[in-house]
Amino acid sequence: MSVTIKTPEAQDKMRAACQAAASVLIMIEPHVKPGVTTGELDRICREFIEGPLGCVSATIGYTAGGSRPGFTGAICTSVNHVVCHGIPGSKVLKKGDILNIDVTVIKDGYHGDTSKMYFVGEPTVLARRLVETCHQAMIKGIEQVAPGARLGDIGHAIQTFSEAAGYSVVREYCGHGIGLVFHEDPQVVHYGKPGTGFELKEGMTFTIEPMLNAGRSAVKELPDQWTVVTKDHSLSAQWEHTVLVTASGHEVLSLRDGAL
Template identity: 50%
Template sequence: MNKLSRNDVCWCGSGKKYKKCHMDQDVFISNIEEKVGYTIPRDIMKTQEQIEGIRKSCKLTHDVLDIVSERIKVGVTTEEINTWVHEYTVEHNAYPAPLGYGGFPKSVCTSINDVICHGIPCETVLKDGDIVNVDVSCILDGYYGDASRMYIIGEGSKASVDLVRVSKECLDLGIEQVKPFNTLGDIGNAIQQHAESLGYSVVYDYGGHGVGLEFHEEPFVAHIGKKGEGTILLPNMTFTIEPMINIGSPDTRVLDDDWTAVTTDGSLSSQWEHTILVTQTGYEILT
């Protein structure tokens, strides 16, 4: 990026003067670059205007999941969940990000029992004892929010209840590692250590991701890792943490629909997800 003066048009294409757009952020990033010793991609950190837009989209994503929480029960089909999500999203002047993304045919992902992620809603009826992940992503005014929750349908077995609890603990422990100048490896390590210490495995084929201006951005957020390794966390980064925890093997396979990822050994899998903002001192859970 060429050196710009305060009154030049900003490099981002907004048409605004540099001083009214990215100048303050660029100065901030330049100071950080001096500290870490390498060039940081400008688009990995969001402006305050962008963060506010992402925050609103994340709030809607949270509200959609609240609607699902109120209605999900034994006898509901995953197609009904898709209808709830789609209708509530469009009623609030937003668009369900999964619909049409890479050819995905529905407005939400519903992943039951041994399905790790990307389950496609259909006429499958939820049964007593099932566990299901509902993954919601909204586009509101061009900004993205992404989150998922686990639901135990009826009376879950001890094994399923424990798995759902531990996977939520993994998410919480990963989030606790988010603060400026920690690394993605710190997040992955906290998740991996907790899950494996209790006899569970962590899916490595899928992970979290940058989000906000696009559905999937850099960086990739692995849920395994070593402390101090990987991308350095910086204020105004937004990304998801979404550990997928299995009772059995961490290995995955994708069904013939080219979307649905399942455990190779048929064991149960559980996932929770939030969109996270790195703040000046720590983190904010946006969803």
């Protein structure tokens, strides 16, 4: 496994990239409302990324190593039962929908990656509980990050918390190392056994991005080769932050407004 350790200079650049990505999620929030299309949200985000931020979207044209058609959006927009990688387009948001917006920008060569759940109008009780539980699960995972900890500690914390709340953890998709490359080692799965897996070291940067389903964990990929949905059509939620392993624990590089 080839894991990059970021120098202090690289860490500063990662902070800047992640804060740029976080600012996109803050900017777009007032625009998430009934009647807007995911394509319109994508347009607004792309103009903000390429204009005021002076960054590049990492997802436009991304092929995941050449195995898929180039992704067309500056953001991923995953609505309701879409687990991840939803392609922005003509989908019209309606009251009660839940939406994940996932954004990755490139600034000075470094990638900043983060995602957030949004409520479109007032959500159902089920939807709100799912979204809030997923957010807490991510925090449980982040709390495990420190030098000497293991990747299994992160996954175990997320899995046990989520399953105790009655939700299933998606296993096919995971967090990842990140830096000059969009997806680096290690893979950060959201389930596992404590004390197992790769040992965390100061200077590592990676994402923690659990996906929880209200129903079963099984998912499927649609023919567009990007959009992933729950097989049982149950609601799904995801949150994501990029994390740096520090000497004393961790730093969440993609924080919005200074708090989780």
